[in-house]
Amino acid sequence: MPPGPERPGLTPPPDAAAPVRHRDAPAPGELLGSHYDQCFGCGEDQAHGLHLVTTAGEGVSVTAEFTVRPAHQGAPGLAHGGVLASALDETLGSLNWLLRTIAVTGRLETDYVRPVPVGATLHLAARCHAVAGRKIFSTAEGRIGGPDGPLAVRADALFVEVKVDHFTTHGRPDEIRAAMADPDQDKVTRAFEVNP
Numbered sequence: 375m376p377p378g379p380e381r382p383g384l385t386p387p388p389d390a391a392a393p394v395r396h397r398d399a400p401a402p403g404e405l406l407g408s409h410y411d412q413c414f415g416c417g418e419d420q421a422h423g424l425h426l427v428t429t430a431g432e433g434v435s436v437t438a439e440f441t442v443r444p445a446h447q448g449a450p451g452l453a454h455g456g457v458l459a460s461a462l463d464e465t466l467g468s469l470n471w472l473l474r475t476i477a478v479t480g481r482l483e484t485d486y487v488r489p490v491p492v493g494a495t496l497h498l499a500a501r502c503h504a505v506a507g508r509k510i511f512s513t514a515e516g517r518i519g520g521p522d523g524p525l526a527v528r529a530d531a532l533f534v535e536v537k538v539d540h541f542t543t544h545g546r547p548d549e550i551r552a553a554m555a556d557p558d559q560d561k562v563t564r565a566f567e568v569n570p
């Protein structure tokens with residue numbers, strides 16, 4: 375990928391297709407659950423994590439909730455911008471489960487519209503709008519206090535489909551083996567299976 379102004383952006387190419395919800399995707403209203411117990415975004419066992427709770431929506435869309443805790447501060451009493459980007463990233467990443475595609479974030483462009491206080495619950499909504507080869511184009515926003523609350527953050531993202539080798543090559547083999555041995559087979563499928 376070329377550096378600087380030559381690098382490709384977040385606009386889908388003209389031949390991009392509309393995303394297709396996988397036939398086995400969780401029904402609208404169903405909780406997605408965590409894809410990995412230790413995930414910073416959604417892991418139930420990750421003490422330092424965001425504990426994001428995500429629900430499938432219609433088409434290729436999800437909603438999620440994230441309550442800002444004191445550990446997430448940047449300025450006193452206000453959420454750190456990087457943490458808010460993480461919440462957006464995690465929500466956007468969950469869309470790939472509705473596509474049944476393993477993909478990683480290639481690019482994430484975030485607008486911070488309004489500060490988010492500690493104690494507030496951010497209501498996130500994300501949807502995928504286009505797919506072009508391995509590239510998945512998605513967008514998300516986060517509102518304070520409720521789905522119709524004041525807009526606080528929004529993001530556009532490009533995810534790139536990868537093979538499971540991405541994790542086995544770059545990640546920690548022992549932890550990947552342990553994650554694959556999880557008795558929750560749905561979770562294992564979610565993390566590691568590509569378009570069954």
Ligand SMILES: CCCCC/C=C\C/C=C\C/C=C\C/C=C\CCCC(=O)SCCNC(=O)CCNC(=O)[C@H](O)C(C)(C)COP(=O)(O)OP(=O)(O)OC[C@H]1O[C@@H](n2cnc3c(N)ncnc32)[C@H](O)[C@@H]1OP(=O)(O)O
Nearest residue numbers: 375382409410463464467468478479480481534550553565
């Ligand atoms: C132990 C358990 C693990 C469990 C598994 C984890 C996840 C499982 C999956 C689902 C779980 C569900 C829910 C949520 C999960 C996570 C949410 C957060 C997600 C993340 O937080 S994930 C971490 C951060 N993420 C990275 O750690 C990526 C590091 N990175 C790379 O690994 C490579 O960089 C890669 C793979 C991105 C590309 O590399 P590559 O060699 O495969 O492909 P290549 O470069 O050819 O790009 C192909 C086409 O994408 C275009 N393209 C690429 N990059 C671009 C950019 N930045 N901007 C604009 N366009 C870009 C090119 O321009 C080309 O486009 P074209 O085809 O048109 O030419």
